[in-house]
Amino acid sequence: MALNTVSAEVESHEASTQASDVIVVDDLWRTYDMGSEQQVHALRGVSLKIRHNEYVAIMGPSGSGKSTLMNLIGCLDTPSKGKYWLNGQLVSELDDDQLARIRNKEIGFVFQTFNLLARATSLHNVELPLIYNGTPAAERIERARQALTNVGLESRMLHKPNELSGGQRQRVAIARALVNKPSIILADEPTGNLDSKTGVEIMTLFDQLHAKGNTIVLVTHEPDIAEYAHRVVHIRDGQIFSDEPSKRFRKLS
Numbered sequence: 001m002a003l004n005t006v007s008a009e010v011e012s013h014e015a016s017t018q019a020s021d022v023i024v025v026d027d028l029w030r031t032y033d034m035g036s037e038q039q040v041h042a043l044r045g046v047s048l049k050i051r052h053n054e055y056v057a058i059m060g061p062s063g064s065g066k067s068t069l070m071n072l073i074g075c076l077d078t079p080s081k082g083k084y085w086l087n088g089q090l091v092s093e094l095d096d097d098q099l100a101r102i103r104n105k106e107i108g109f110v111f112q113t114f115n116l117l118a119r120a121t122s123l124h125n126v127e128l129p130l131i132y133n134g135t136p137a138a139e140r141i142e143r144a145r146q147a148l149t150n151v152g153l154e155s156r157m158l159h160k161p162n163e164l165s166g167g168q169r170q171r172v173a174i175a176r177a178l179v180n181k182p183s184i185i186l187a188d189e190p191t192g193n194l195d196s197k198t199g200v201e202i203m204t205l206f207d208q209l210h211a212k213g214n215t216i217v218l219v220t221h222e223p224d225i226a227e228y229a230h231r232v233v234h235i236r237d238g239q240i241f242s243d244e245p246s247k248r249f250r251k252l253s
Contacts, residue, residue, distance in 0.1 A: 021085075022183050022215050023050040023073060028082035028092075030068050030238075042068040044238040045082070050184075050217065055210045057218045057229035057246070065238040067188075070219045074107055074186050075099040087183045104133050108177030108185045112192035114169045116161045116176075122148060123157045126176045133180070147175040151205060167198035174205065184215040191225055203228045 030043040043065045050056050060066040071077040072084060075091055078099070084092040091102055109115075116125045123144050130140035148157050151171040161169050170190060177185055187206070191199035206228065210216050218229055226232050230249035234241040 020051060021049045022052050022054075022087055023048070023217070024083075024085040025049075025069075025072070026083045028069075028072060028084060029080045030065075030072065030077070031080040041238055043072070043079070046235075046238070046240055048233065048240065048243075050215065053210070053213055053215055055206075055216045055218070055228075055230045057220060057226035057232045058235060059220060059223070059226050059232060060235035060241075061221060064235045066219055066221075066235045068238075069235065070186065070188055070217075073184075073217060074109060075103045104129055105180060106183045108180065108182040110170070110173050110177050110185060110187040110190045112189035114161070114173045114193070116169060116172060118161055121158045121160055122153060122164070122172045122175075125161075125172055126179050129176065129180050143179055144175070147179040148172070150178065151175045165198070166194050167201055170194065170198075170202050171205065174202075174209075178209070178214075184217055185209065186217050186219070188219045189221070190218070191220075191222075199225070 025046055025048045028043055028046040029041065032040045032042060034040055046065075046069060058066050058069060068077070072079055073086075075086070075094075076099075078094075079092050082092065083090060086102065087106055089102070091099065094102065117128075123141070126144040126147050127140050130143060135143070145154075145157065148154060151174050153168060153171050153175065156164060156168060156172075159168075161172070164172065174185075185206075190206070191202055194202060203225065206216055206218070216229070218226070220226050227246050227248045229246050231244070232246045233243045
């Protein structure tokens with residue numbers, strides 16, 4: 001009876017939490033075995049909640065754990081300890097195949113290096129997530145066209161990456177991230193390979209996506225890029241050091 005009561009309380013707590021949050025991580029640890037009984041704790045008990053339509057930057061120096069946290073939030077890795085809910089589903093205990101399905105459905109990735117197929121057109125690059133989940137050809141082409149139009153590349157749909165500027169390639173990557181209408185957009189150093197002017201253009205696009213209702217998690221080590229977010233989480237030595245509104249958001253509010 002006592003066990004059933006505890007289980008009911010846990011389920012009630014989880015339901016109330018998940019109803020208002022897209023991302024919930026609770027006491028998340030990631031430990032790597034380095035051999036000779038040596039362990040490295042990349043994350044040390046991180047707890048974090050991100051609500052629907054929040055715009056959050058995760059900052060930290062090299063080795064702080066921000067990339068590890070990004071991999072866990074993106075379902076690219078699993079924690080050594082702790083729990084992670086994404087859009088109400090406990091994903092920290094799923095196997096690799098289940099995580100792959102969650103990634104394709106719930107998360108749109110934008111990487112520093114674009115990760116586009118060199119010999120494929122913009123349209124085909126954006127189609128890829130829809131091909132993987134079995135979307136019929138006519139529907140996926142139409143959705144890919146719309147995603148490219150939404151990022152201002154309607155005239156570059158049949159161009160290959162080597163025929164595009166760095167900013168245009170990143171826009172293709174963003175369109176690909178959006179084509180499945182994910183719960184969150186996870187951007188890892190999205191301006192790292194761009195000049196400052198093009199970087200501003202890409203961050204302005206993220207502003208527009210956020211205004212349309214997208215939840216955005218931005219991983220960066222650059223303070224000026226982090227200031228585009230409304231909330232900045234600093235990580236140091238595998239733990240959250242601070243979590244506060246950005247200066248820009250404080251000015252806007």
